[in-house]
Every structure is written in C-alpha cells, then in structure tokens.
Amino acid sequence: GSHVDTVPAPGLYDGALGVLCGIECARAFAEAGYPGRHPLELIAFSDEEGSVTMGTWGSRALTAALLDSERHELSCEDSALRQTLAQSERLIRQLGMCVDPTPLEELAPTRAAAYLELHIEQGALLKGLGAPTGAVTGIVGVNRYLVTLRGVAGHAGTVPMRERRNDVVWRVARLVHSYWSYVESFGPDAVMNIGDIDIHPGSFNVIPDRAALSVEFRSLHVPILEELERRLLDVAGSLGGEVEVVGRDKPVSLAPEVREATLRAAAALDVACAEIPSWAGHDAMSFAPFMPTGMVFVRNTTGASHCEQEAADRDDIQAGLELLAASVMTLDAAQA
Amino acid sequence: GSHVDTVPAPGLYDGALGVLCGIECARAFAEAGYPGRHPLELIAFSDEEGSVTMGTWGSRALTAALLDSERHELSCEDSALRQTLAQSERLIRQLGMCVDPTPLEELAPTRAAAYLELHIEQGALLKGLGAPTGAVTGIVGVNRYLVTLRGVAGHAGTVPMRERRNDVVWRVARLVHSYWSYVESFGPDAVMNIGDIDIHPGSFNVIPDRAALSVEFRSLHVPILEELERRLLDVAGSLGGEVEVVGRDKPVSLAPEVREATLRAAAALDVACAEIPSWAGHDAMSFAPFMPTGMVFVRNTTGASHCEQEAADRDDIQAGLELLAASVMTLDAAQA
Numbered sequence: 142g143s144h145v146d147t148v149p150a151p152g153l154y155d156g157a158l159g160v161l162c163g164i165e166c167a168r169a170f171a172e173a174g175y176p177g178r179h180p181l182e183l184i185a186f187s188d189e190e191g192s193v194t195m196g197t198w199g200s201r202a203l204t205a206a207l208l209d210s211e212r213h214e215l216s217c218e219d220s221a222l223r224q225t226l227a228q229s230e231r232l233i234r235q236l237g238m239c240v241d242p243t244p245l246e247e248l249a250p251t252r253a254a255a256y257l258e259l260h261i262e263q264g265a266l267l268k269g270l271g272a273p274t275g276a277v278t279g280i281v282g283v284n285r286y287l288v289t290l291r292g293v294a295g296h297a298g299t300v301p302m303r304e305r306r307n308d309v310v311w312r313v314a315r316l317v318h319s320y321w322s323y324v325e326s327f328g329p330d331a332v333m334n335i336g337d338i339d340i341h342p343g344s345f346n347v348i349p350d351r352a353a354l355s356v357e358f359r360s361l362h363v364p365i366l367e368e369l370e371r372r373l374l375d376v377a378g379s380l381g382g383e384v385e386v387v388g389r390d391k392p393v394s395l396a397p398e399v400r401e402a403t404l405r406a407a408a409a410l411d412v413a414c415a416e417i418p419s420w421a422g423h424d425a426m427s428f429a430p431f432m433p434t435g436m437v438f439v440r441n442t443t444g445a446s447h448c449e450q451e452a453a454d455r456d457d458i459q460a461g462l463e464l465l466a467a468s469v470m471t472l473d474a475a476q477a
Numbered sequence: 478g479s480h481v482d483t484v485p486a487p488g489l490y491d492g493a494l495g496v497l498c499g500i501e502c503a504r505a506f507a508e509a510g511y512p513g514r515h516p517l518e519l520i521a522f523s524d525e526e527g528s529v530t531m532g533t534w535g536s537r538a539l540t541a542a543l544l545d546s547e548r549h550e551l552s553c554e555d556s557a558l559r560q561t562l563a564q565s566e567r568l569i570r571q572l573g574m575c576v577d578p579t580p581l582e583e584l585a586p587t588r589a590a591a592y593l594e595l596h597i598e599q600g601a602l603l604k605g606l607g608a609p610t611g612a613v614t615g616i617v618g619v620n621r622y623l624v625t626l627r628g629v630a631g632h633a634g635t636v637p638m639r640e641r642r643n644d645v646v647w648r649v650a651r652l653v654h655s656y657w658s659y660v661e662s663f664g665p666d667a668v669m670n671i672g673d674i675d676i677h678p679g680s681f682n683v684i685p686d687r688a689a690l691s692v693e694f695r696s697l698h699v700p701i702l703e704e705l706e707r708r709l710l711d712v713a714g715s716l717g718g719e720v721e722v723v724g725r726d727k728p729v730s731l732a733p734e735v736r737e738a739t740l741r742a743a744a745a746l747d748v749a750c751a752e753i754p755s756w757a758g759h760d761a762m763s764f765a766p767f768m769p770t771g772m773v774f775v776r777n778t779t780g781a782s783h784c785e786q787e788a789a790d791r792d793d794i795q796a797g798l799e800l801l802a803a804s805v806m807t808l809d810a811a812q813a
Contacts, residue, residue: 296781337679
C-alpha cells in the first residue's frame, strides 16, 4: 500500500505511484492466475502528509498508533477531525464505494506476514548511484516544532531603531542564522527545514507582535535528534521564544528479511537495486513494529519531491513494479 | 479633518480623535455664535492607512494627487477599488447620509486659506518632553517595497544541508540581518519596519520556493531615503531577490505660519506645546503643496500606536481640542 493525499503544489508520483503499482500488481497476479500462499491486501492510506493530523494517519489508525490528542479529537462530536472524516465518507460513497465501519481495534493487522510499500525516492541517492530501484534500510526520525516569538506591536515609523532590537523579525533572523549553522555542523547526518514563518498582524505600517516558525529536522540517529531538540530549546529560549512540540517520529529500521527478498528478486530480474535509507517518512513506519516491513524505491530523475519537478522515467517505474511483484512472490514463497 | 479608517488590531484614537475633535470644534463655534471670517469645513478622509490603496487616498483624491495606477483602477469597471467604493457608497446611504457626485477636479481645494489636522502622536516625543500638545514641523518620507526571493521547492527531508544555502528562509535571515544593521547606522535619522514575511507554500515538510518581505523605511531627509533604497536594491540583488517599489511618499515640511498660529494660541491658553516632527504619514501631506498646512498633536501616554496600547489622557485631549479651536480662530483672524 501507499497513500493518495499530497502536499500543496505537489508532484505526480508521491504517493499515488505506490497505490497504482499495487493495483497493477494485484491485476497481474489475477490475470496470471498466480495462486499465492497468503491473502494479498492493497491499502490506499489517508493523510500520510499530515494536512489534517500529524501525518501517516491512516496507517497509524490501522496499527492503533494514534496519538492521545488524535484519539481525543476522534471522540469529540464537533472536532475538525470528525468533520473531515465525515466529508471523506460522503465523498467515498459518492464515488460508489463503501465505508467499512469495522472498529479500529479489530483491524490491527498483527498477524500479517509482511508489509511492502513502493514509493518514488524523494531525494537523489538512486540518481547518484545510477540505480533505477532501491531497497530501503531505514527511515529517518522526524521532529516538528512551532517556535513562537512575541514582541510589542507598534507604529512602523515612530519607534526609534535603538528600541527595535526586540523586534520579532530581527529575532527570527537571529534564530534562523544561529540554528541553521548548528544543524549544518552535523554534515550529512541531519537536515532541517523551516517551512513557514507566520507574522502577525502582517502589515507594512505595523511593527509585528508575533512570529511563528515551523521548524522540522530529521536524522537516522536518536542522539542527534535529541541534541537538535535541546539546542532548539536553548536558541529559542535565549531569544525569549516558546517552543511547542508538534510531533516526534522516531527513526525506524526496516526488516532485513524483506530487504533480502527484494534484493534476491532484483538479482533474478537483473534490475539494479541499491540499499539506501529514506530521508522521508512513510506509512511503512507504522507497520515496522508489528511485522516484517520493507520498501521499494523508484529512482527520481530530478531528485525533487513535494513539488512539480518530481519526475520518474517509465522504464524505472516498470522496473520498480516488476521488483514489487517479484518481492511479494519471494516473500509469499518464503514466509510460513 | 482627519480619518476614521484604521489598521488591523488598532488603538482607539488614530485617527478618529481628529474627526471627533473637528466635530466638537464646529459644534462649539456654532453654540458660541462665533462669526468667523472664513467658511469652516470638516472632512473625514477615507483609506488613510492604505488598506485599499497606497494610503491617504481620500486626501490625495481631493487634491488630485492620485497615482496613475489608482486612476487606472478607478477607470476599470470591475476593479477592486471600484467595488470597494461602491460598497462604501451603499454603507453611507444606509447610514442616512448622501454621497456627493461632484467630479474630483472641481473639489481640488486650491483656494482654501489653511488646512489643520489634529492627531494623537504616534510616538513618544511629547511624552519625553512632558508636553500635552505639539505643533508639527514636518512629516517623514515613507518608502515601501516588496522584496521577493525565489528558490527551489523540494522535500523537507531529502535535500542535504549543503544544498540548502540557497534556501529562501536562509536568505531572508541574511537580508534582515544585513539590512537592519545598515539602517541602524543612521541612528535617529531613519527607521525601518519589516511588517510581513510571506512564505510559499508554507508547510512543515516542503522546502519553500518563495519568500516575500514587506519592507518600509522612513526619514525626514531625501538623501537618506535615496541611500536606503540604493542599499536595499544592492542587498536584495546580492541575494538574488527582486524589489518592487510599492510606494514613495516624500518628506513634507509644514507651514511655519500655521505652526506660529498654534504656538501663539498655546501661549494664550497657557498650554505647553512642543515643536516636533511626525514620524507617521498623515492626510496633511496631501494639502501641504496647495495651502498653508499644519498639525496639532495630542500626547500619547504609552507612545504606542497602531496597536491596542495606544492611549491618551482626557486632559490632554481637552488641551488639544482647545488648541485646535484657538488655532483655527487665530488663523481665521490672521488670513485674508
């Protein structure tokens, strides 16, 4: 399975490619009359990108890994989450499909033999290695924070510059400058994104009284994530800012036996397949604690993701699809 | 006259105080049976703050000083400006008042004897000087710019830090840091405000591809304004940014004879009145080229403006009102 929701101004493939390849895989098995020792289930997850919740919502719901805050929201009659779910249900019914009211607890797929997800690579590692496909070793941890700086509103003209050293925009610049350099000191082991800066009230002639920064960082290593958080609290604190933890997703190792199955399938198909980590989060993270879990990556010819420049060659997609099918068959043959 | 529109999250006085004091002044003259050698006209201007146009729209319309772009907008059937005007007209009629369709050209008040405006001070100069009222010497020039930085969108996790030195947020921090220090080097002769930073698309997990900063600076001195603009173009240019000039209001000197009338009236009333500049723009700027123009300031007890903390004492307002009335009478007696 994979997901069909996406970010604003997105590319074509993330994550619809995984769902389409899953459908194609199931169709091919059916046409070929492939018997299969295990039942095959295809899932299109909702809200992987986190537009409504903290992300990977569908897969976390299925694996009973929802946050307490999300459970609470689900239990509130008028919550935005409940309303969004109701809208989704109406849309699904309009499309002629049905909504399964099975309680979440009964869905928890603890007895599945394996979980496998195909996704376009969201970076340029495969491109750099010259391989059309990849078998994923692990998924980085992702921490998200909202850093809020508060200041004193005022008239743009009448406050002298010497009194403006507490201006929220000036402090935003210091925070970005200081923290950016710190994250860079970890070299290739960490990345940071400041995805949004919200200034209030946001007018030419008003000194702003509030700035909020959306800060996210990622690493494969727990100690680095902890160190990055400690420093963010320090830097923001020294500038009088408040830090709200929006979410923490721990790094996840994927199952060596699933990766082995993919690598053997690739060898049999004569498709080049590199072992690489994923710098992006995926629904696979939700399943890794419960069952052998793996991912197949398809080369991204631009390395760009979460934007229109995201691209994949037809041949690479074909190779990824064949590798997905062969991996499933290998796992099906191997697992009890 | 003064204005009744205001900024988001505003204070109580800017600029309704001037309109109310004008009404009170006219009422007092009428009750006292003050004969007057000149007709007295009170005006409540629209869009002084620039929420629809570049600001001081009502007074610029009256003095035929609209920008070409605004004239063009006025001539377009479906323009936002036309629609806003139509809304305003409907509201005015709903309130039981009438809309005068006199063409702008015929309104240009080139033969008025003087223009006088009362306003709460938008800074803390009177507070510092211990004076309840002020006679304004001149109004700073205000330049406004929209600085846009463009970058490459991408996935928050998969682009290594070493490739992010072109990130728009990183460049915003450099621009703010560099330009802020430069403006500070002019000491009390210039101020800058960065009122808004708009990040696109503005999501935790997307590397932004565009940042736009609302930059405004002010000075009483034309060479400083020119130097500040030159440097802004340099700094933004060196970071690959584009600069759009949103507007330039030149510094304006107010008429010594009107100021003298106010100071003489203050002496006669025994009200302390300090000669100070205005760091904020006012409708008075529109009239200064056409007729003797002056302003009376009322002390701001917090020095805060364009925010809720703006405050004035009743006694200071009373003093300002009396000074306004006495100034008008002094001018009325002096002018032919």
